[in-house]
Amino acid sequence: MVGVGGQGILLASAIIANAAMLSGYQVKTNEVHGMAQRGGSVSGQIRYGHEVHSPLVAVGTASVIGSLEHVEALRMAPFLAPNGLCVVNAQEVIPVTVSMGAAAYPEDTHERLTRVFSNLIEFDAAAIAAANGSVRAANVALLGAMSTGLDLTEEAWHEAIAKCVKPKFVDINLKVFAAGRDYKKA
């Protein structure tokens, strides 16, 4: 899971980890705290399986990358396994380095994403979240789409969401998750 500080990466990572645990796997995750969270690139890594040692993902081995932002997805491209799934939210967050003219934000991110990721879902997670009750649940809409590339049961996802989000937002998040999961079929 990657994105920009404040987009809900850490919550989404916790949901994946719990869904994996509830499916009976060993699981390890890693995330970055502290200074890096202040508007910088943020990533959460999750590894699950029958035996897991390292909490860090090696390059070229991730089954799924979920990104809440275009450029951050491209930045993480080397981590994806061949034929891995990449889910990208249709959002471009302009870094200050670009605003002050020290760097350029590529104009052709859509074309680049299409070229780099053979198995790509590109969609407006925020719009799906908004249509199902809360614009703030874009991270969970993204999770819904990511779940199509992971061998975890729907029940495990539901239980993990119920465990990780505040009780009053569980229903909305389940609805947003389902909409994200169904996006590819639609």
Add this chain to the structure above:
Amino acid sequence: MSTLMSGNEAFARGAWEAGVKVAAGYPGTPSTEILENLSKYDDLYCEWAPNEKVAFEVSAGACLTGVRTLTTMKHVGLNVAADPLMTLAYTGVAGGFVAIVADDPGMHSSQNEQDTRQYAHFARIPVLEPSDSQEAKDFLKEGYEISEKYLTPVIVRSTTRVAHSLSLVETSNRKPSSVAEFKKDPQRFVPIPAWARAMRVKVEKRYHELTAAANKSPLNRIEWADKKLGIVACGIAYQYVKEVWPEASVLKLGWAYPFPDELIKEFAAGVEELLVVEELDPFIEEHLKVMGIACHGRDVVPGIGELSPTALMASRAKLEGRPFELPQPVPESKDLPTRPPVLCSGCPHRGIFYSLAQLDVIVTGDIGCYSLGVMKPLGSLDTILCMGGGITMAHGMDKAGEKRPVVGVVGDSTFFHSGITGLLDISYNRGKSTIIVLDNRTTAMTGHQDNPGTGKTLMGESTVAVAIDEVAKACGIKRIVTVNPYELENVQKVLREEIAANEPSLIISKAPCLLLSKQRMAEPFMIDEDICVNCGTCLGLGCPAIEARGDKPTINTLSCTGCSMCEQICPTQAISQMNRK
């Protein structure tokens, strides 16, 4: 039952299960969440101390009453607490005493890389190194057993990837804690030279006893497999080794110091080739070489930055003498703009740094979010050394005869941490520096912990909110001004006046961290593109809500907090609040 826990949650659970009675620390990534989590458990006392030395001493005092105590800090915090550490190693402890010290290889959120194991060597006390959350909990509990058996302080070394990784943990119940009762024994607890000389001998004797214990400890184990290559590994590096060399024999050292020499010899004798994989210093490798055991280590494993499975894949190739090429970044990800951390939209510190950038002054900075004031376009920080250094380095430049005015900047938590003594120095030694305290009413960078100025304790009780101006007054500072950092014109005026004054002055920039209040200050602003002449003035604030892609800037209304600084500096009045249109 297994629960998914971060290393820091597991440390907290371990402290509770071990029957810890008193815990004190100072926030610092990646150690902060240990005490935050521990404070949620019942039957113990937890506090944020003003700094790590204080925290260490509080825990040391508490342990002399016979109860188990914990202190937590990041690696640089142990520098601050090194003084009590070195002598507690002499006096020893009564109840179990463990310091969890979290290193930050790769400097994710730190100003340097330090290997805390060197401090254990320096003080000749044990250091334990867990490699996942289960071990974080178990090793901490074992640390208390070792501490009480050998009457020694114990260090548990954590690292970023142990502290902030979630993995499964089996929990158990709490051991009843001892009742506090100090037993008078001055020859044991008072290191006047005559008694300290005896203690020095005891430290050496204890070192040899600990060596013998480490040889037999279940924290150290040999995992025999293919004997062509044997790897000595500790901490998180052990996990990477298991992924990258699944076939190799491994000597896992959870209790690496005092070095378990017999175990090391046994392992070395059983394998054809030996490799040491450890993060940061070649701590074990150098000892092996002192023992006369040939091994690979830094010749193939990097010693700068953090290790990872990817980094070790390269090490393995190097060891085997074959080429290794990291998967090359695809062309599409080569020229991407970097996204460094920045001061948040609406951050009160921005008003001060923007104003400082308009003046010809040298700015000595400190540790905290405001270190981000060094980034362009603000670019107004010139130095950072350590907590409190923002104040004292300004005084030093001034005394050296620096011609340009020097302004020192610290935060509220760092002021209480070690800024007060610096202020006292300026006032006592007839300095004339201008010091700014960025008082955002919280310890923001580490995730909003309370401090002596916030009126709340770690355990959620209300308490005295120590006023910075009163402390400064008591230190002998006569010129003290409080400003609202969002009022840019006034900030400029006050800065000019105070810098011109021929005596020390303290400016308190008082406004709460917006991340803490989680509220907008006002309706978002917008830029009228018909009025905007694209002069770029507003971009000089470095506000992440003001976006430009080479064209006229626009304001991202989702991230704008309505702080109005851009409106104040726009020379063409193109910026206004949305609801006023």
